[in-house]
Amino acid sequence: MNLLSLSGNLLLTSFILYLISTGFFAVATSGKKGPSRSGKIAFSLAIVGFAAQLGYFFTRWAGAGHVPVSNLYEYTTFFGMMMVLGFLIVYGIYRNNVLGLVAMPVALLVIAYASMFPDEVQPLIPALQSVWLKIHVTTAALGEGILAVSFATGLLYLIHATDFNKESKTRTWLEVVMFSLVCVVGYILVGLLFNGLGTNSTIEYVAKNGATMQHEYTMPVLTGPENGKIISGSGAVIELPNFLNANKVNTVLWSLIGGLVLYILLRFVILRKRLAESLKPIARKIDLETADEISYRAIAIGLPVFILGGLIFAMIWAQMAWSRYWGWDPKEVWALITMLFYVFYLHMRIQRGWIGKKSAWLCVGGFAVIMFNLVFVNLVVAGLHSYA
Amino acid sequence: MMQQEYKQLDMRYEEAELRSKRKNQSWIDRTWTFFSSVKVGLWLIGLIIIASGVGTIFPQEMYIPQAVPPEEFYGKEYGTAGEIYYALGFHNLFESWWYIGLITLLLLSIIIVSIDRFFPLYRALKKQPVIQSDRFMGGQRFGAEATGTVKQIDAIEPLLKKKGYKIRRQDGALLAEKQRFGRWGPYINHIGLVLFFGGAMLRIVPGMHEDELMWIREGETLPVEATDNKYYLENNSFNIEFYDPAKEPEKFREALKRAGGSVPKNYDTQMTLYKKTGMTEDFKPKLEKVKSGETAVNQPFEFGNYQVFQEQYAADPEFKTMSFNIENQKTGKVVDTIKVDLRNPQETYKLKNGYDVELKDFLPDFVVKDGKPTTNSSRPVNPAFVFTIKSPEHPKGERSLIGIKLNVGGDENQYKMGFAGTELSNISGVRIKKDLTLPFLFAGGMIFMVGLLLGMYWPHRRLWLKERNGQINIAGFTNKNALGLQKEVNLALTEVGLPQLEDRQKLREEGEMK
Ligand code: HEM
Numbered sequence: 001m002n003l004l005s006l007s008g009n010l011l012l013t014s015f016i017l018y019l020i021s022t023g024f025f026a027v028a029t030s031g032k033k034g035p036s037r038s039g040k041i042a043f044s045l046a047i048v049g050f051a052a053q054l055g056y057f058f059t060r061w062a063g064a065g066h067v068p069v070s071n072l073y074e075y076t077t078f079f080g081m082m083m084v085l086g087f088l089i090v091y092g093i094y095r096n097n098v099l100g101l102v103a104m105p106v107a108l109l110v111i112a113y114a115s116m117f118p119d120e121v122q123p124l125i126p127a128l129q130s131v132w133l134k135i136h137v138t139t140a141a142l143g144e145g146i147l148a149v150s151f152a153t154g155l156l157y158l159i160h161a162t163d164f165n166k167e168s169k170t171r172t173w174l175e176v177v178m179f180s181l182v183c184v185v186g187y188i189l190v191g192l193l194f195n196g197l198g199t200n201s202t203i204e205y206v207a208k209n210g211a212t213m214q215h216e217y218t219m220p221v222l223t224g225p226e227n228g229k230i231i232s233g234s235g236a237v238i239e240l241p242n243f244l245n246a247n248k249v250n251t252v253l254w255s256l257i258g259g260l261v262l263y264i265l266l267r268f269v270i271l272r273k274r275l276a277e278s279l280k281p282i283a284r285k286i287d288l289e290t291a292d293e294i295s296y297r298a299i300a301i302g303l304p305v306f307i308l309g310g311l312i313f314a315m316i317w318a319q320m321a322w323s324r325y326w327g328w329d330p331k332e333v334w335a336l337i338t339m340l341f342y343v344f345y346l347h348m349r350i351q352r353g354w355i356g357k358k359s360a361w362l363c364v365g366g367f368a369v370i371m372f373n374l375v376f377v378n379l380v381v382a383g384l385h386s387y388a
Numbered sequence: 389m390m391q392q393e394y395k396q397l398d399m400r401y402e403e404a405e406l407r408s409k410r411k412n413q414s415w416i417d418r419t420w421t422f423f424s425s426v427k428v429g430l431w432l433i434g435l436i437i438i439a440s441g442v443g444t445i446f447p448q449e450m451y452i453p454q455a456v457p458p459e460e461f462y463g464k465e466y467g468t469a470g471e472i473y474y475a476l477g478f479h480n481l482f483e484s485w486w487y488i489g490l491i492t493l494l495l496l497s498i499i500i501v502s503i504d505r506f507f508p509l510y511r512a513l514k515k516q517p518v519i520q521s522d523r524f525m526g527g528q529r530f531g532a533e534a535t536g537t538v539k540q541i542d543a544i545e546p547l548l549k550k551k552g553y554k555i556r557r558q559d560g561a562l563l564a565e566k567q568r569f570g571r572w573g574p575y576i577n578h579i580g581l582v583l584f585f586g587g588a589m590l591r592i593v594p595g596m597h598e599d600e601l602m603w604i605r606e607g608e609t610l611p612v613e614a615t616d617n618k619y620y621l622e623n624n625s626f627n628i629e630f631y632d633p634a635k636e637p638e639k640f641r642e643a644l645k646r647a648g649g650s651v652p653k654n655y656d657t658q659m660t661l662y663k664k665t666g667m668t669e670d671f672k673p674k675l676e677k678v679k680s681g682e683t684a685v686n687q688p689f690e691f692g693n694y695q696v697f698q699e700q701y702a703a704d705p706e707f708k709t710m711s712f713n714i715e716n717q718k719t720g721k722v723v724d725t726i727k728v729d730l731r732n733p734q735e736t737y738k739l740k741n742g743y744d745v746e747l748k749d750f751l752p753d754f755v756v757k758d759g760k761p762t763t764n765s766s767r768p769v770n771p772a773f774v775f776t777i778k779s780p781e782h783p784k785g786e787r788s789l790i791g792i793k794l795n796v797g798g799d800e801n802q803y804k805m806g807f808a809g810t811e812l813s814n815i816s817g818v819r820i821k822k823d824l825t826l827p828f829l830f831a832g833g834m835i836f837m838v839g840l841l842l843g844m845y846w847p848h849r850r851l852w853l854k855e856r857n858g859q860i861n862i863a864g865f866t867n868k869n870a871l872g873l874q875k876e877v878n879l880a881l882t883e884v885g886l887p888q889l890e891d892r893q894k895l896r897e898e899g900e901m902k
Contacts, residue, residue, distance in 0.1 A: 122643030126685035300844045323697040323819045328482045330444040351426040
């Protein structure tokens, strides 16, 4: 077995361990209060899973010959790993099982999402051949991983604090957050389904600059380019103007459809209540005070790490590779926005008394900013960092 | 009991008076108050967040293709939305006066707010009494009361000392304090931030910053304008290497196939640096070699305060020389060969045996416009030549036009020119940089980070104990990590037989919820 396939197996192992660990966290929270054995088992499994994922990371490093954070597959997987690490650190301090039941699934979702990208190793272009690449990307991802813990606790806080029998903005928006998470699951399931079915299509079109380009679809074509010519597979239902990437819009549409189907199933057939509401019995087990405190600490610990990795090391690298430490590239701008957002949170909190609900919403918003930078800026807004 | 009447004190500035909170304000005071308002500062941060986000919807002007003028690009590429984007100036957001204005206001706000709060806070902490009022102690978030004696307070002193607390005593009462410096964290990080941005602004000071993109052909020596032409750079050779799917290890094949075109592996320029020492009589610079070296991506070539970055390269190399054979069409014999240096073509080329070639016209970038041959640019990308070949048989010369895949008017001639090879030359795009502001930015960044870490990882903790009439009053303060304070202090309290700290805020909230 060569290193790269060993690495793939280790990743799969860690994924399964995380899943089982989540199961044990569920058992641990369903029981009565107090320290429980299942909680300890869950935590140990998460640690072993993390060790396996570290194994994935280093074997892939050895196999590829460079640190595996240089394309979307590698980076997103690494980010998931750092979310687990962030959770492990915080769990080490607070020993809260409920947190595991929310943080682990979110990390699992991120790792599963990563698996949707092409996973082959690639050689590095000259700009990426730098030690600062390792330092910058890993530190930034670690910072984001720790910050993500505040999303889990923020969400728990909101669910705990919301009365689902009364109509309220919080109730509505919480459901929007849950739906977004379900859409990610939808994207993954739809992707796997169509991969299995092999529904590939290729459509040729003429781009704005006159060049002939092709879209390679892996999902059935709903939206296609203007005046597209079908090379293989099926044609489009709707044609879109060419400044929109019809292939990406198509994927987003399918994810929404998948998410919607899943959501309707969960909401009206399986759980028969709002998804957020169905988490309430779990969320009630963490007291508001603790949820609020953990959020704040996760940000207090995570933000300096993120600023160091995502901004300072990034600037040092940019200075070496492109002769300017700052170039207003979309990815850079969104790293700045991430920092400013959490700075806003800290000041609101200590200076204007935004504690509790408002502060929990900011935690959820901060995670949305991080995910926006990971998903949209990479896939939609092209820039220097665009791995796609 | 205590917790019924508990009303938490605002401990942020130890109840010190802030200038911005004074009544009867003059206009200076009012401006001061405006900028030291955290509300205003947060509005500024919010606006910067939103503006920056909008600035990434479409690419900024510096990232659009240079061939298209921006006024057309946005409309053409993104429709009406793009036109609006352009009209509102978002295409150049980060250099717009109002974006820079927002940042400037933010900095002003940070400076003023820090001054407003630092000095009162500093004074308050410096002269804090050991014995605090009941109101003060009851207003702390953490506290407890119990019957006890001064002996217990004496006993806890060494325990707290061991945990790193500094102890002060007065009339039996005790104040234990730890990591006060953590309180200065925010001020240090604000200063760092100001220094960082101040450093970035130093760019406008003449001499602090030079930035020049230079295109140098192989073999060429050019003056570096960024050094006031005091230095010259020669491109000895430019090398580029692409990943070759056939040669790279198996594992990379899939990704290289997906990438389609050529993925560069490495590119670098070997260069020599010269210093101008004067002028020769015919006004050419006298150059003295300083050093040779290489610049590659991530590895700039350095001299003095300057760095030379390998930034770009021309996609198509230029022709450097072209060689031609002068052939007798009848016999097929080659008379001689000439080599034309395209950067420096000669007017006549003397050949063996009395033959001569005159270069009548040189068109570096040949096109036919309105039926006439002409040149598109001065770059030798598609060179064409009009030659006259003078031979013993034809002393007046025979004309021919020759270029790439082009040979006109030579058919009836006795002598013709035939291609005998070319030499290509790469063009390297290097960026010359001098940035004396970097040390300020670096210092600012470091100070910012130190302040951030101090403020975030070193919470300021205090514990007060006092005894009156057999009653012990305990109060605790921390600006972060409540759990940490409780853990640390409760151990010591229990050991001397005193009750643990209560979180009064939590008790009150739970009381309210029931
Ligand atoms: C990008 C800009 C800024 C950054 C990175 C920044 C950073 C920070 C940080 C990390 C803290 C400590 C927070 C905590 O302990 O939870 C802090 C505190 C503070 N900041 Fe800022 N800040 C910025 C802008 C501002 C602005 C614009 C204002 C007001 C107008 C402001 C006012 C304050 C105040 C009053 C404190 C509390 C100081 C204390 O605890 O004594 N900051 N800042």
